[in-house]
Structure formats: C-alpha cells, structure tokens
Amino acid sequence: MAIFSDNLHLRNHWYAIANVVEVNAGVIGRRLLGENLVLYTDPAGTVIAAPDRCPHREAPLSAGTVEDGVLVCCYHGWQFGSAGKCISIPSADKDFPIPRNGHLPCYKTEVRYGLVWVCLGDPVANIPVIEQDAMPGFRRINNPVETWAVSATRLTDNFVDIAHFPWVHTGTFGSSQRTHVPKIDIVDLPEGFRGYEYDVVAENPPSAQLTSGQVEGNANRFMTTGYYLPFTVRSTIAYQSKLEHIILLLPTPIDDVTSNFTFVVWRNDDFSVSSEDTIQFDRMIGLEDKVMLEKIPGVLPFEKGALANTQSDKPSTAWRLKFQELLSGK
C-alpha cells in the first residue's frame, strides 16, 4: 500500500505530465499516482490519456505506434482513434462488432502552458492560472519533463523553503544570502496561491546575468513564493530593472518516492536573449535541488513531531497542513 500516492482525493486534481510537443510527436507512456498511462494525440488534435493497457490482451499501448492520430497496438494491431474509440480489429471480419469493452476508458486532459495536464478523477480545482501567459510582453519558456528520484512531498517542501538557499545553491545565486531567515507571514497571493513575500540579495555571476538582465553586482529581487494544492509552487521574482520572472514549479507524483518534474518560466524581457540561454541559470538551480533531494529517501513524514521545525519552516508547515486536509477529504 502506498503512503499517499494512492489517495483517492489526489485523483481529483490536475497534474502536468508531459510537454505537448512530446505527445504530438508520438505515443508516450507516463506513470501518474501509481497508474501507468498511455498518451497520444487523436485525429482531432485532442490529447488522449488512458490506462496503458490494451483492452484486448493488456499489452502496453505505449509500446505501439501512432499514425495520423490512430494508435496501433503492437501486439495484434487493434487501432484506437478519436476519444480512444477502437476503430479497427485487423483479425476480425469487417462486420464483427467492436466489443463494448474494446474502447479506451479515457481520462480528462487539457493542454495549457505547452503542457499536457491529466486528471484521473473529477477535478475539484482548476489548473493554476498564470495571468502573464495571456499578457503581451511576456514570453513563456518550457523545460523538459524529467524523472526525479524524489517524493513530490519533498519537492513541494523544498520549493517553499528559503533556508536552503545559501547551503544548496552555492553554485548559482545562494552564496551571498543571509543564512538567517526573518519571520515569515503566510498570506493569500494572487490566483489562489498561498505563501509569502520576501526580498533576496542574489549573487549575479556572469551565468546569471542573462536571467537577471543586469550586469553589475548583486541582483536585488522582490519575490513571492506560494503553493497551490496539491504540489504546485509559483515563485515570482521582480528585479529593480522592472524585469519580472515567474517560475511555475510542477512536481507530479509518479508514486510515493519518484516524481515527474518540470517548470515553466514567464518573463517580460526584451526577447534579445534566446529562451535557451535565458533558462540555463534556472536549470542549474534546479539541478542543485535535485542533487540535494535525491540524497533524501522516502516520503516527507507528516506525523506530528516527526520533523523538527523552526520559523523558516512556516511555509512548509502551512502547506503540509492543507495537504493533509486534502488527503483526508476536508
């Protein structure tokens, strides 16, 4: 039995599972909340997500092929088209009716921010809104969906945590930061996020200058960081130069202890630097988190008293409380 990833309430939320370009390029398999899924784009251009199990003899459909939006099973060639409907059984007479249970039971999907989002149940919350996505002047930069050997619980805990910056992010922005974290107030942030506001004096080495948009000294950032249940975290960074940089961090549980992870960035720069160059610094920061977090096995403990907390852990405590409420259906 799983610790949290088989919780039924979690199935009623949206998870970013793939970049849409991956699914448009062919059939892929992903695992979400302990369940193997197949993803493909049907003839109407709709992304289909279904159990990765052929209704005929349970072959993994992700091992099949897609041609013109039709998914072909690699075992006996059954074909699945729009909305997962079985449209052809090569071994059967033409007039043989498609068995009622021969179609794919599809899950809800949405394409938003260049990502495929899947909900395994009935959504009780919206995909987080990033208002800058519709604002002229902002560009969006996507990143690969990676598999990290880290529990989604630890990813979210880490992404709302400031105290690790000067210890973990020494190769990027962290070494000039105070180790002391002032008292944090948890407040409502725009678009349903909940978190805190803070100022950061960040290192601005040459590798960071394409991201910060300034060449001199340290970069002063006004930041907000907040969670959106179950696991999403948004960090907004406003530089003195009026440059805004919004990061949406998206841990998606594969199971209790492994996650798919990607992040999306929006920024209102002058577009003079390529997206690839702009994003390198954030990728280096993410790698520092990955190296740290993959050292910590298992799920973040939730039992009272299992973890020692201090004032800097207030955002994590706030998220954990709400996450536990979600798990218990409150």
Ligand code: FES
């Ligand atoms: S198992 Fe897929 S067609 Fe037979």
Ligand SMILES: [Fe+2]
């Ligand atoms: Fe970090």
